[in-house]
Amino acid sequence: MQLVVARIGRAHGIKGEVTVEVRTDEPELRLAPGAVLATDPASTGPLTIETGRVHSGRLLLRFEGVKDRTGAEALRNTLLIAEVDPEELPEDEDEYYDHQLIDLDVVTADGTEVGRITEISHLPSQDLFIVERPDGSEVMIPFVEEIVTEIDLEEQKAVITPPPGLIDDRAEIASSRDES
Secondary structure: OEEEEEEEEEEEOOOOEEEEEEOOOOHHHHOOOOOEEEEEOHHHOOEEEEEEEEEOOEEEEEEOOOOOHHHHHOOOOOEEEEEOOOOOOOOOOOOOOHHHHOOOEEEEOOOOEEEEEEEEEEOOOOEEEEEEOOOOOEEEEEOOOOOEEEEEOOOOEEEEOOOOOOOOOOOOOOOOOOOO
């Protein structure tokens, strides 16, 4: 299975380094020196990582055969793609790859069907499951422990305990003001 692990940004310096926008939780594994990555567009690759370092909070990579700024600039906006075994699991037991979560059935703790995960949205504050309901509408479910109580890959389901109003219209209005 192929997964996008980074996007190449602008050149850094004059010796062929590039900034990268990391799109993996495991950059030390996927973007290590010696890694051979496919590319999109395919015509720019495959690329082999020669060196990597962090500078001012940004990951900088240099690829074999790219020795100057001109070569580095030619790679801008290229997607880096790693080959990943579909059976591979993340190191932490409470972590999942997106491809493991897509198409899981979402049910409430009492077994009520909510829908099917069609997409994972990675936001700065938290991840969201985009769930397609049986009627074709979509609902967004925050992927947080308080709401998503269980992921069962064997049964292909995610169990949730949604607060009122998340998946239905029964929202509870709470106010900190006293009713006068």
